[in-house]
Amino acid sequence: MPIHDVLIFDTTLRDGEQAPGNSLSPEEKLRLARQLDALGVDVMEAGFPAASEGDYRSVVQIAGEVRRPVIAALARCHERDIELAGEAIRPAERGRVHVFISTSDLHIKDKLKTTRDDVLARARAAVRQARQYTDDVEFSAEDASRTDPEFLCRIVEAAIAEGARTVNLPDTVGYAMPEEYGEMFRSVLARVPGADRVVLSAHCHDDLGLAVANSLAAIAAGARQVECTVNGIGERAGNAAMEELVMASHVRGPALGFRCNVDTREIYRTSQLLGYLTGSFPPPNKAVVGRNAFAHESGIHQHGMLQNGLTYEIIRPEMVGIPRSTLVLGKHSGRHALERRYRELGYDLTDLQLAEVYRQFSALADRKREILDEDLLALVHESFHDAPEEYQLSHLRVVCGSITPTAEVRMTGPWTGERTARGTGDGPIAAAFTAISEILGRQIEVLSLSLRSLTPGRDSVGQVFLQAKVDGKTLSGTGASTDIVEASARALVHALNKAYHADRLEASSLNAVYLWGV
Ligand code: KIV
Numbered sequence: 448m449p450i451h452d453v454l455i456f457d458t459t460l461r462d463g464e465q466a467p468g469n470s471l472s473p474e475e476k477l478r479l480a481r482q483l484d485a486l487g488v489d490v491m492e493a494g495f496p497a498a499s500e501g502d503y504r505s506v507v508q509i510a511g512e513v514r515r516p517v518i519a520a521l522a523r524c525h526e527r528d529i530e531l532a533g534e535a536i537r538p539a540e541r542g543r544v545h546v547f548i549s550t551s552d553l554h555i556k557d558k559l560k561t562t563r564d565d566v567l568a569r570a571r572a573a574v575r576q577a578r579q580y581t582d583d584v585e586f587s588a589e590d591a592s593r594t595d596p597e598f599l600c601r602i603v604e605a606a607i608a609e610g611a612r613t614v615n616l617p618d619t620v621g622y623a624m625p626e627e628y629g630e631m632f633r634s635v636l637a638r639v640p641g642a643d644r645v646v647l648s649a650h651c652h653d654d655l656g657l658a659v660a661n662s663l664a665a666i667a668a669g670a671r672q673v674e675c676t677v678n679g680i681g682e683r684a685g686n687a688a689m690e691e692l693v694m695a696s697h698v699r700g701p702a703l704g705f706r707c708n709v710d711t712r713e714i715y716r717t718s719q720l721l722g723y724l725t726g727s728f729p730p731p732n733k734a735v736v737g738r739n740a741f742a743h744e745s746g747i748h749q750h751g752m753l754q755n756g757l758t759y760e761i762i763r764p765e766m767v768g769i770p771r772s773t774l775v776l777g778k779h780s781g782r783h784a785l786e787r788r789y790r791e792l793g794y795d796l797t798d799l800q801l802a803e804v805y806r807q808f809s810a811l812a813d814r815k816r817e818i819l820d821e822d823l824l825a826l827v828h829e830s831f832h833d834a835p836e837e838y839q840l841s842h843l844r845v846v847c848g849s850i851t852p853t854a855e856v857r858m859t860g861p862w863t864g865e866r867t868a869r870g871t872g873d874g875p876i877a878a879a880f881t882a883i884s885e886i887l888g889r890q891i892e893v894l895s896l897s898l899r900s901l902t903p904g905r906d907s908v909g910q911v912f913l914q915a916k917v918d919g920k921t922l923s924g925t926g927a928s929t930d931i932v933e934a935s936a937r938a939l940v941h942a943l944n945k946a947y948h949a950d951r952l953e954a955s956s957l958n959a960v961y962l963w964g965v
């Protein structure tokens with residue numbers, strides 16, 4: 448079977464980010480964009496500029512700073528959307544405008560409340576307008592898998608005639624079966640003149656758990672681009688998982704007939720970074736990146752693995768960037784050992800960063816006997832938050848048990864010296880939060896809080912993720928410590944730093960004129 452190159456179009460920052468609970472700040476988006484660049488994705492959909500001013504600015508920033516991949520911006524077939532998307536990708540080395548419109552009768556009648564002819568005309572006009580900004584225009588027929596095949600062919604033909612270079616046929620609601628989805632690509636290729644000269648793209652949602660299978664069926668039928676997200680995040684049940692598609696090509700390339708350019712050793716780091724940024728990690732049994740993906744529990748399996756790793760492992764952890772630990776770090780480990788382990792984990796720290804991480808590592812080693820890779824990853828994410836640390840927690844003391852829990856908190860911030868406050872609550876975390884809110888004089892409502900233990904054992908580090916509404920704005924924060932009250936307080940302080948930073952950005956943008964909203 449011939450092996451084809453398939454482009455990886457990552458939409459974590461757009462389809463992934465728009466799902467509930469995944470919203471990211473502009474700094475977080477840029478950080479993830481840089482990691483997606485290191486991963487080697489071919490196209491990165493950076494956002495939907497018409498959705499908000501924040502989205503617009505974020506696409507502009509990514510387009511200006513991430514130079515290698517194609518940077519795509521999404522737009523409905525509306526003049527204003529296309530104008531915003533076209534302007535947002537202007538700074539890119541290679542920018543793409545991605546226009547979409549629904550093509551199924553269900554969507555045309557009940558969502559758009561219009562006719563097929565109108566949709567066809569809008570699609571033509573949109574591609575033509577997008578071409579004024581770039582030669583790289585992608586057209587998506589939303590709900591393609593439930594679209595009348597005749598009409599689908601007509602609209603694809605029109606988009607190609609107007610100059611679209613990529614045509615995407617999404618399974619928007621995750622309804623298609625692999626056979627049917629593949630057949631749609633075959634039919635478009637056979638019936639639409641010029642379809643073989645553009646890149647056909649697959650975009651699958653996972654409502655029936657078939658997003659990856661459908662994407663593979665599309666590739667077998669001629670698709671040369673797949674749209675996917677890290678950890679499979681996305682609307683409802685999510686999108687096709689990037690790591691599953693990439694590893695399928697890596698492990699079963701000859702059987703599937705395709706390869707892609709992603710550096711598989713960056714997969715785990717990208718997955719973890721996304722987890723830290725959104726506060727939501729893949730389930731333990733998630734293929735390729737789940738905590739148990741490489742764990743062998745049963746005696747028979749362990750025995751087989753000891754004889755030959757290939758007995759029960761088709762992917763070696765190193766292939767996706769999970770290095771096998773060669774040394775255990777602890778209280779007596781020095782800076783060099785720490786630096787070496789970080790390098791093995793793929794982090795090249797500057798002297799300043801190493802000094803900061805080492806300070807935190809030593810504090811942790813006083814509380815915890817063995818420091819494992821998961822602890823090191825948490826330390827590095829903790830130490831280099833994206834928002835400047837205007838607020839810092841300098842002291843925390845809680846008293847709890849069979850009395851009303853009370854907390855005493857001391858903090859530094861954009862004021863001189865330290866401020867101290869005491870608070871009470873239903874539990875020690877609530878008491879600490881009351882004291883922090885008192886110090887800042889801000890309304891804080893905690894919307895969700897989750898805790899995960901990073902490593903086994905009683906001295907494990909607890910990682911807290913929370914979402915809080917600060918003066919009406921929803922923000923997320925993370926914090927880690929062997930003490931879960933401290934981890935929670937740190938997570939809240941992290942969210943407050945983001946709120947402070949966002950307020951300042953907003954204040955500075957009041958004086959500037961942006962294209963968005965004009
Ligand atoms: O699922 C979908 O149809 C989409 C389009 C906007 C490409 O996300």
Ligand code: ZN
Binds near residue numbers: 462617619652
């Ligand atoms: Zn989608």
